Amino acid sequence: MPGEEAFAEINPPAKKSGRRPARPRRKKSEAVSPAEEIAAEGITDSAVSEVPEHPEAVVEKAATLDQVGEKVKRPSRSRGRRKPAPENIDIQDEEKSQGQELSEVVAEKAAIPDQVVEKAKRPSRSRGRRKPAQENIDIQDEENDEVPDVEDEKVVKGTISRLLINAEEPEECRIALLEDGRLESLHVSTVAKEHTKSNIYKARIVAVESNLQAAFIDYGTEKNGFLPFSEIHPEYYRQDVSEKTLKLIEQHQWKNLNINEVLERGQEMLVQVVKEEVGNKGANMTTYLSLPGRCVVLMPGSDSAGISRKISGEERRSQLREIMDSLEIPEGIGWIVRTASFDLTEGSLAKDVKYLLKLWGEIKGKGQAMDGVGLVYQDQDCVLRFLREHFDPEIKEILVDDLAAMEKVRDFIEMLPDKQRNTKVRLHKGARPIFNQYNVEDQIESIYQPQVFLPSGGSIVIDPTEALVAIDVNSGSTGKGQNFEDSIFKANMEAATELARQLRLRDLGGLIVVDFIDMRSQKNIREVERQVKVAMKRDKAKVDISRISKFGLMQISRQKLGAPVEALNYQVCPHCIGRGVVRSVETLALFYLRRMQTGASRKMVGRVECRFPLDVAHYLLNNKRHELIDLENRHKISVDIIADPALKPADHEIIFHKGETDRQVKES
Known part of the structure; x- marks a missing residue:
């Protein structure tokens, strides 16, 4: 898509004298880094x-070599117990894939003379339990930790591209790019942010x-x-x-x-x-x-x-x-x-x-x-900024629900050369909101959900944290009735495509760790890595992708272009302070009871006044009445508990009134 730039290298800057040198010069015939x-x-x-x-x-x-292939020679069969047929099939597939990789490496050796192709023989089979083929794959993964480039691979796009601009409300501007009705890009700009x-x-x-x-x-x-x-x-x-x-x-x-x-x-x-x-x-x-x-x-x-x-x-x-x-x-x-x-x-x-x-x-x-x-x-507004960076002549139609925004779009199209003016610009006049008209609202809502379902029944779960973004791949009902390895491979391939789309839509950056379902076949592992690389080519952010490790984990480093979409529309929960969990009613009630017992043990305390959330107050009065009576009798005090429905689950107020002077010690 235009706007996704990649430039050639810069030659070393020439030395310049003077006390205030300008940025190093470079010949204008050379490309930029x-x-x-x-x-x-x-x-x-x-x-x-x-x-x-x-x-x-x-x-x-x-220049890096994608993977060092290993030439494997099958040892003679021992007299030990015969292995089940499925294991032999897996090993044959493994050797076949390794042989294919070796042939590819040898073909590249002429073009890359600095690389070394290592040949290794598989050790003779012992009478003990045979180790899974995955162990050999793990060693190879550690030797080369980068996924090879796929520059020749073409990114498949939808046949019908439509750009929707929702600028009717001054507080928020939303721009969505659809391909065959599927949301592929979303830009949100709010007055608050x-x-x-x-x-x-x-x-x-x-x-x-x-x-x-x-x-x-x-x-x-x-x-x-x-x-x-x-x-x-x-x-x-x-x-x-x-x-x-x-x-x-x-x-x-x-x-x-x-x-x-x-x-x-x-x-x-x-x-x-x-x-x-x-x-x-x-x-x-x-x-x-x-x-x-x-x-x-x-x-x-x-x-x-x-x-x-x-x-x-x-x-x-x-x-x-x-x-x-x-x-x-x-x-x-x-x-x-x-x-x-x-x-x-x-x-x-x-x-x-x-x-x-x-x-x-x-x-x-x-x-x-x-x-x-x-x-x-100040940079241009959200509409012109999006068009400047993301406009593609392949977009068939641009629909706008605001007259002023539509005029900006038309002025932008008029500035383009004749070959790029095929896009139609129309004002949306329907009774239904523009995003509802084209079934975009439901797709946007799915961005804010942790679980994303895959076409064949699997799913991925996305969990952003302070340190990294964790993505877990689940097979679900994928490939029922199929070979186990094939069904796992299918789920991982679908997840590879979808996770790249979700990272773009949610604008998640930093370190991303993907937990793929474990695969035995090296060929399948390489195909999943390649699929991630191809899917990421549409991303404007700078992305670095590692190979799948022996634990089934892939690390992705994605540049943070801005705040995540979720941060623009959501705020931290005032009840759990962003943790996603709150203390149970029983735990809070016991915690407050201990606070009352500690405060009542002080000298000169005559009365304890408490204000708790509704459910916590009810629990104390119904389930801890004997403990409260014992507290009053032991310290010769009175305890007043007030149920306040306006308080949040973790909010409370405990006031200790001291004797006849009625001095207060307030805890909250």
Whole structure:
């Protein structure tokens, strides 16, 4: 889908002299690295697997061999007990799959001479119990922990694509992409959760932490932003640095610099939001600004130039380089040609560049004139932002339920070249809400449920936690009447496709651990890994996928593009504080009874006044009446229990009145 960019590598930057070096230069004929595209364009691709920590970093791609095959020779049959027929069948399948892998490896050996193909003989069969074939597979998995790329694999899309925009209510804007009626992408923007990603602010450094090699900045919001040293442009370095520090700067030895030597509190700078605030964590910022357009991204403060890898054909890439070189782009401003430019004319590119240069001039002027910190540039609204990043000419129809939003969509379509204007834009006038009309509401509601059912009767259970996202695959009724291994393989294949879709829809990021159902066949394991890789190719986030381990676990690292969809529409439960469980009535009643006993043992307590939730108060009065009477008699006090239906399960109030002076000690 356009907007999902992946770029070629950057050559090492050339050395430049001077006290305030600009970002390392790069020949404009070279393509840009995935990392620079991520920082500049705010987009990612599943094919990108490395992000350099600083401008001088060079992305090195190492050819890796998918798996080392083992040539297996069956030993002679021993005189021991004959093994059951199903086990022999499994082993034959195992050897067949291993032989196929060996032939593939040998075929690749000519193209990759640095790789080593290991040949191993299976040890002779002992008279003891035969170990399952999975043990050999586990050893191979540990030797190569990466799933091979599947760049040649085409992602299957639906034949009918429809984009629905629900912008009728000012508090919330929802955009859904359907393929053959199935929800494939969802974007939600609410007034309560303001979108700040890609916004540009004037900020001031409030703290410099050498142990973190980062600075905390005030940019006009409640929480300070987090600015890593690797995201600070050299133009913001102090002038009065030592000769040693200056030499390191001139040699681009960024990792050897100490942030305290080049930055100080009170410095002002322009910063851009890379990742929004999540929970108690502030936003991640960068000083390497980027201004994305529909077909070009401009990067002020950089001389980098690149073209999307997804624009194939050297002839077309050369044409785009010549067009961009002919445009009047000032020195010190880099550019990236996006995938959407694959069939654009010189006039369209020039128009986009002209608009972005004018925008940069306005941002720079406003930042220089602004006193203090605050917002300098706000990214486009949710409708135009979604179209800029996700629009695909294959979308047949766009339906909008708001007249103002429809005009924005039409203006956007009019700016596209003639070849990309086939999409129809219509205003939804039906009596039913637009999402109900096309059966989208039920699909959206399923996003907020932990269990997702698979076509053949299985299911996956998604459980996000603070540390990671756990996904469990259950076979359910999959493959009833079929071979056990085949039914398990079918459930895992369906789960591989669905989990990729759910990660996109729910916008879950960080570490994801998938617990697949255990499989014996190495061929099936490799097919499931490949299916996950293919399904993830549609994801705009950067994704790294490991092989399935000997425990049946696959680890996936997915870049967090923003807060999960659930966080935009749900709030923490006030009763359980997000834990999902509350104490039982019996446990709470005993806990409060002990608190009363402890407080009553103090001297000068004359009366205990308690206010409990309704069910807890009823339990104490009905089931613990004898204990309450014993408490009153033993300490010569009175105990008053009030049932308050307005209290939450864990809320309570216990007041100890002291003797005749009626002094109070309140516990809650």
